[in-house]
Amino acid sequence: MSLGDIPIKVDFDAGPQPDAGLNTAMVMALLQEIATHLNDVANGGERQVVELGNLPLSDADIVLLEQKLGRGEVHATVSAAGPSEIYETTFPGLWWVKYFNDAESLVSQQLEIGPAPMILEAHRVDIEDSAQRFPALFDSPELFASPETESP
Amino acid sequence: MKEQELTLGEELRRQGISRRSFLKFCAAVASSMAIPASMVPAMAESLAKARRQSVIWMSYQECTGCIESLTRSYTPTLESMLFNFISLDYQHALQAAAGRQAEDALHQAMEDNWGEYLVIADGSIPLKDDGVYSTVDGHTNLESIKEVAEGAAAIIAIGTCAAYGGVGAAKPNPTGAVGVDQIITDKPILNVPGCPPMPEVMTGVLTSYLAFGRLPDVDSKKRPLAFFGDTIHDRCYRRPYYDLGLYAKSFDDEGARKGWCLYELGCKGPITYNACATTKWNQGTSWPVQSGHGCIGCSEPNFWDKDSFYKPLSAGQWGSAEGIAIAAAAGVAAGAAAAVVSRKHQDNLAGGNKS
Numbered sequence: 001m002s003l004g005d006i007p008i009k010v011d012f013d014a015g016p017q018p019d020a021g022l023n024t025a026m027v028m029a030l031l032q033e034i035a036t037h038l039n040d041v042a043n044g045g046e047r048q049v050v051e052l053g054n055l056p057l058s059d060a061d062i063v064l065l066e067q068k069l070g071r072g073e074v075h076a077t078v079s080a081a082g083p084s085e086i087y088e089t090t091f092p093g094l095w096w097v098k099y100f101n102d103a104e105s106l107v108s109q110q111l112e113i114g115p116a117p118m119i120l121e122a123h124r125v126d127i128e129d130s131a132q133r134f135p136a137l138f139d140s141p142e143l144f145a146s147p148e149t150e151s152p
Numbered sequence: 153m154k155e156q157e158l159t160l161g162e163e164l165r166r167q168g169i170s171r172r173s174f175l176k177f178c179a180a181v182a183s184s185m186a187i188p189a190s191m192v193p194a195m196a197e198s199l200a201k202a203r204r205q206s207v208i209w210m211s212y213q214e215c216t217g218c219i220e221s222l223t224r225s226y227t228p229t230l231e232s233m234l235f236n237f238i239s240l241d242y243q244h245a246l247q248a249a250a251g252r253q254a255e256d257a258l259h260q261a262m263e264d265n266w267g268e269y270l271v272i273a274d275g276s277i278p279l280k281d282d283g284v285y286s287t288v289d290g291h292t293n294l295e296s297i298k299e300v301a302e303g304a305a306a307i308i309a310i311g312t313c314a315a316y317g318g319v320g321a322a323k324p325n326p327t328g329a330v331g332v333d334q335i336i337t338d339k340p341i342l343n344v345p346g347c348p349p350m351p352e353v354m355t356g357v358l359t360s361y362l363a364f365g366r367l368p369d370v371d372s373k374k375r376p377l378a379f380f381g382d383t384i385h386d387r388c389y390r391r392p393y394y395d396l397g398l399y400a401k402s403f404d405d406e407g408a409r410k411g412w413c414l415y416e417l418g419c420k421g422p423i424t425y426n427a428c429a430t431t432k433w434n435q436g437t438s439w440p441v442q443s444g445h446g447c448i449g450c451s452e453p454n455f456w457d458k459d460s461f462y463k464p465l466s467a468g469q470w471g472s473a474e475g476i477a478i479a480a481a482a483g484v485a486a487g488a489a490a491a492v493v494s495r496k497h498q499d500n501l502a503g504g505n506k507s
């Protein structure tokens with residue numbers, strides 16, 4: 001037996017999907033918060049991050065927000081502890097950051113306001129590690145291959 | 153160098169795990185704990201400097217549902233990161249050792265980490281007849297909790313049973329079951345109630361203990377405020393319907409199909425403190441109200457003895473009339489605002505369609 005064998009009746013006229021919910025007052029409050037942050041950062045202030053998961057946003061709210069912010073010039077994916085997706089909105093400096101788990105379901109999503117989202121930056125400790133590992137490349141046998149030894 | 157002497161950052165670095173993973177892990181935890189996202193980099197930084205935490209897990213009168221729930225914490229990737237941060241030195245359902253070996257391992261872990269280990273307890277503890285109703289290795293649960301608590305830095309009571317007695321303490325409570333804080337009074341105790349508790353709470357509590365060096369702030373029932381600071385109702389996505397007075401009257405009526413508020417079908421959301429409405433269950437898939445059933449109040453003391461899950465709050469023994477009046481008043485005010493804004497949205501959307 002498969003899922004398709006279970007007789008369910010889908011009532012397409014049932015109106016709005018129960019789990020999308022209605023738009024709430026939260027979106028307007030959020031837009032105003034973002035406006036304040038953009039102003040601060042534009043005036044040289046520190047990076048700001050707004051966690052969307054903590055706000056009582058309905059699915060309908062998220063859709064509306066995505067529509068209003070749009071997608072801008074940058075789109076990036078990061079593979080660290082599962083995939084993450086980052087894009088800049090049509091407002092430069094306003095980033096949408098989505099952290100996924102392995103199963104590609106969302107664990108956290110944030111709006112980040114700043115020149116670049118923190119997950120894109122390499123950490124100093126990791127750069128130190130690179131600096132340490134990098135010289136090993138000098139020992140690569142390929143680098144010592146002379147034209148004579150290379151010919152068959 | 154011994155593994156335990158390395159910092160978590162060094163240990164994970166050796167496994168090729170970059171700091172971005174720490175950052176992401178902390179972002180997920182911060183999100184679930186309502187820790188300001190701006191604190192994430194600092195949190196990742198101090199987590200990387202911490203060392204592995206010894207954890208001793210004691211199971212008493214329980215159904216193993218709690219550990220079932222918690223081992224499904226987050227996702228394979230993020231969960232395995234948590235297990236890099238702790239050393240689970242005793243958990244009798246998960247460990248390979250059994251019998252004498254297991255008990256020896258417990259005592260070894262206690263000795264090695266005296267004063268520093270965390271105790272996680274699930275299940276209630278029977279007091280009646282000297283606690284004979286539940287024993288492990290010939291010792292009653294009562295003797296056991298007193299023994300492990302002595303050298304513990306703190307105790308985390310997981311699940312409604314360890315926190316408040318739970319189902320074991322349901323009327324007529326034949327074994328005289330109680331929660332941990334009825335017995336241990338001289339140690340920091342944190343309650344993570346829920347039947348079962350939410351895995352994200354466990355991950356959050358352990359991570360913040362490692363990163364900030366202390367247990368998170370709690371409410372009057374010793375629950376971490378980060379997860380239990382709001383009621384289900386405060387954060388319920390069906391709240392606009394409650395505010396508009398649109399209630400489902402039966403589980404298959406038009407209101408139920410449209411996703412209206414479940415208050416009249418017995419939802420205990422207005423007086424239940426838990427994080428289900430935003431954290432959701434099964435890796436964020438859904439949660440009880442989203443699947444069409446009211447909250448049964450599983451994270452509140454005595455929820456099992458408080459009348460029918462299907463009677464509206466106003467008709468049952470839940471909460472005081474006062475509490476309900478406050479919820480109702482707040483509902484009216486917020487409802488009016490929500491209605492204005494949602495009308496505005498409709499206008500905006502309609503305008504957008506025309507252009």
Ligand code: SF4
Nearest residue numbers: 385388413414419421
């Ligand atoms: S009563 Fe229950 S379903 Fe209704 S808004 Fe409150 S929590 Fe949601």
Ligand code: SF4
Nearest residue numbers: 426428447448449450
């Ligand atoms: S919705 Fe209510 S009953 Fe259900 S798990 Fe959450 S707190 Fe417990």
